[in-house]
Amino acid sequence: MLGKLMKYEIKATGRILIPLYIALLAFAIINKIFIGTGFSNKLDGFGGIPFILSIFGYGCTMAAVFIVTFFVVIQRFYKNLLGDEGYLMNTLPVTTITNIISKLSIATFWNIISGIIAVLSIIIMAFDPSGFARFFSELSHGFSEAYTEFGGQIFIVILEGLIAILVQFIKFITMIYASISIGHLFSKHRILSAFGAFIVLNLITTAISSIVGITFSLSNWNPFNNIHSFGPVHLLLIGVIIINLIFFAAYFIITHYILKNKLNLE
Template sequence: MLSKLMKYELKATGRVFLPLYLALLVFALINRFMLGVSASHQWQTPAVISMAVYIFIMAGIFVMTLIMTIQRFYKNLLSEEGYLMFTLPVKSWQHIVCKMLISMFWLVFSFFVAMLSIILIAFKAGDWQHIMRELTQFFGTLWGYLGTSIYLYSLEAVIGIFLILASAILILYASIAVGHLFNQHRILASFAAFIGLNTLTQIISMAIGFAIGHGNVWNIPPGNFLTMHTELHLFIAFILLESALITAAYFAITNTILKKRLNLE
């Protein structure tokens, strides 16, 4: 059932994002053309307007991603639509996971579309070969320092990015859910809950950090930093574990409220 929920959510949100992506890429191509002819005085004003529209669409995509993350969760689960959604044979945690994964998908996809649009504007003939040559040299140097540990570092980076995105989305969900416990001023209560959860998270993270003393890792001499793979992996594992626990706490808060304290009045 989770896959069906995700399919529906993807279609519903895709109606908003796909036209924005298309508009961004179209204006990227227009700006690519404008850069070639903007030396002529008569094309300078259209070129400025076209670039302004491109930047506006670029910013709008990421703003819309944030808006859709909040709006889809609130409207589907905590407004009148919630009566219908919670009559489905789906558990509350599945609703949360569905919303979270689709929001993460659009965040990542928006990033790649934005990069593609920049490439369409800025890259010229021969640039790709130059970049590939530089990247090959860079990764060759990195392999010389890290060896096979580069695979583990890469995995840790992927997990870290996943946790960062999940945590950023789930703290929004948890704040909205907490705010919805109030009968009045729910938006204000959600905003206050977000500040409270974020502050509490920072305090707990700092307290754990000082208690464990992992800040000493940053005192490793630069010459020895890349040779202490075991220590670095342990440090990264600690950071990932801490992030996972915080993310799980946001998820638990949201799920508990939706499951036991849901108020659609």
């Protein structure tokens, strides 16, 4: 059933997001054509106006990709589980956990896709065969030297860093879900209450994270003291992952408890 919910969620959000991604790539291709044909060097005449408009459209679309993606996935959670559609969702033979996981999974999916599309659009505009050949040659050389110096640990650290970033993002989305759920407990001014709850939860998260960071600082522990060993760096990244997983679990539990036991769709 989770797969069906995720498939439905992708269709519902994709109708808005996919055309936006296509528009961004289209602007990138148009700008690349202008750059390749020399229009970008003719900004003092009528010929430069289309290029300026295209660059402006690209910038606006790039901003819209991230802003709209963020608000669409948040709006889907609020409307689908706490709004009018909540009556239908709560009649389906699925658990509350399944509903939350489906929303969280698709939110993560679309934000990753947004990042990939943004990077791809930049690559399209900046593409130069010789320049990219040099870039990948230098990158390959750098990884080769790092592997010679540190061995396979360098790739493990990169993987741990990527996991830390992903967990940090998932925790952030779950904190927003928890904030919206808390705001829904109020009979009036629910959106304002949700915003207030987000501020409080964010302050709590920041305070606890700062305390942990200060504790390590006072212990004079520096993960970069020994540049030839990645052991401390592994501990640092794993610690970051664990802390964010704890916050994620707390916010997930809050969201689940409210949706399961305190849901009021009136």
